Amino acid sequence: MTLVVPEGLAAISNTAVVSESPAGPGRRAVTFADSIRMSTYLVAFVVGELEATPPVMVGKTPLRIWCVPGKTHLARVGQQIGAFSLEFFEQYYGLPYPGDKLDLLAIPDFAAGAMENLGAITFRETALLVDEAAASHTEIERVADVVAHEVAHMWFGDLVTMLWWNGIWLNEAFATFMELLAVDAWKPEWKRWVTFGVSRAAAMGVDGLVNTRPIEFEVKAPKDCEAMFDLLTYEKGASVLRMLEQHIGPDVFRDGVRLYLERHQFGNAETTDLWKALGDASRQPIPEVMDGWIFHPGYPLVRVEADGQGLRLSQRRFTYLGEDAAGRWRIPVVLRAWVKRGIIEKHVLLDGDDVVVPLPAAPEWAIVNAGGHGFYRVSYAPPLLKKLSGALPRLSPIERFSLVSDAFALAQSGAMSAAEYLELSARFTEETDRNVWAAITGSFAYLNRVIPSEQRSGLEALVRHRLTTAVERLGWEVEPEESELVRQLRGDLLRAMGTLGNDPVTQERARELYARQRAGGGAVDANVLPAIIAIVAANGGEAEYAEFWERFRAARTPQEEQRYLFALAGFRSPDLVRQTLGHTMDGEVRSQDAPFLMRALLGSVHGRELAWEFLREHWETMARVYPGSAYRRMYEGITALVSPHWESEVQEFFRSRGIVLGGKTLEQYLEQLRVAVRFQGRESAALGAYLSRPRR
């Protein structure tokens, strides 16, 4: 590879520069070393006004971060996790890094999150550059995740490439799995596998639709490839790999991966090749366990009921529409029970319709999917659920998370009433884990989109009631020795309290702190500041809007830019909603971000009506100017248009325009809308009664 470029511009490709020479007036030729034998989609060259950090050496490999001039001071976290993960993977894979240098490049306009070009990985700025002193935990974690993910690809994807697009899930699921392993090793205090519960649940949200797909399926058209970059490929894929890793043991799993890479390096491979290598390492029939999870759509709902002294577990496929859908899985179930004042843990393979797990006495309580690694939901018979919800402190955070997440899914499907779910949520006022809170506040946000506006104040009162204990316990100030996760939880809860809960005291305090911060006098914690910005927007007028717009344009870090940009979608007055809608089309917002701003407006109960009108007017222009992958995702916003009237408008819109989103994406959005509208029809009277009860 030789690039002839104007003087003064940096030129980067997959390998190290071997020579540079003049190439006519104002130009120079840059020649790069030969790469390893690799797939053509991994070839990259980047030319532009860029500057690099000094390299850090990881063994023999120099690692640098590149960005537009003036931003190298934001490169520290990226370089640290880059170096850590490079070394971590060399050890895990048992093979040296296959390149001669590693450059990580932050590109200001970049449609995807990142791209794993060998030795020259390209990123969105938010995924690589961060000011660790001014960023929230979530923002820093995102950088760590994406960098570790891409570095994992240098072997799994680059050194060995899938033969065809049907195998892309394995590439991406594996890189996601490895990303979690590496970040968990880098910062054990982040408890990354617990946070992964949120991603797993998001995948279950899609995979619980009738219009889901198997993780692996035949790919013929380019549109089908695009549709594969979704939650099922990444998050469901990583979940089932984690389930397998836990099932056969981490060391055996790693040995199988090493065998696979050794056998296929510098070449192509298929899913079956990995199963073969894992089978050879574990001496277990891997396809028998895995095929149901990989080649069949959906996942099981495990029902738990008392059977004599023991428990009966039975399985059927879970769908939100409750339709009879076929499917049976080999489920490695982990069960923990409190029996006769002692803990009993059982590992059961549920591979038929049902199985009875004998216990020495009837349990005080029992949790199924203990440890939370299983990709299935659990439904407890009412007496068992009652006992379990009285034993919450005995459960781990991920187990409490699954309990809430599964219960709300059951409510969405009609297997549990919304009132029962809300009663269950009342048991969590003392909760301390941010993932559990994310599940709870997420369900309240869903209800907010479903209820009519006259019930909104009732929902706000319920949100305040559920959150007050935790919000008061945490306060606004950071305590010494407090973990990052607690600080992030504080931000999350304050945001929910001030927006969804519409709490006037929280809003007043947020305005005060924002004013103080603006005057340069405040030292608001970096985890709380994004919440303050969101709260100020939710209650803000013209002046705040103008200020946030300026702040967005003058932002000093990618994270700051995102906070102010997405805060614009939080303003509630119709005039300001219209202004933000205008900005999705006026070229002032990058096309990599505008579709997501549009999605946020569609998802807001204050913006959705105007946004839907705007979308119908401008979708053709959007299809032209937005990057394809982001344009497709924009339409996810239509799932918030929850009313029978909107639903028929939405269906008519897509039918008459012939819009194709690839794979089953459109069918999935429409079904999610169907689920919400059906929930609304079924529950609106009961919810109205529940929400009008006085609280406090």
Ligand SMILES: [Zn+2]
């Ligand atoms: Zn990837």
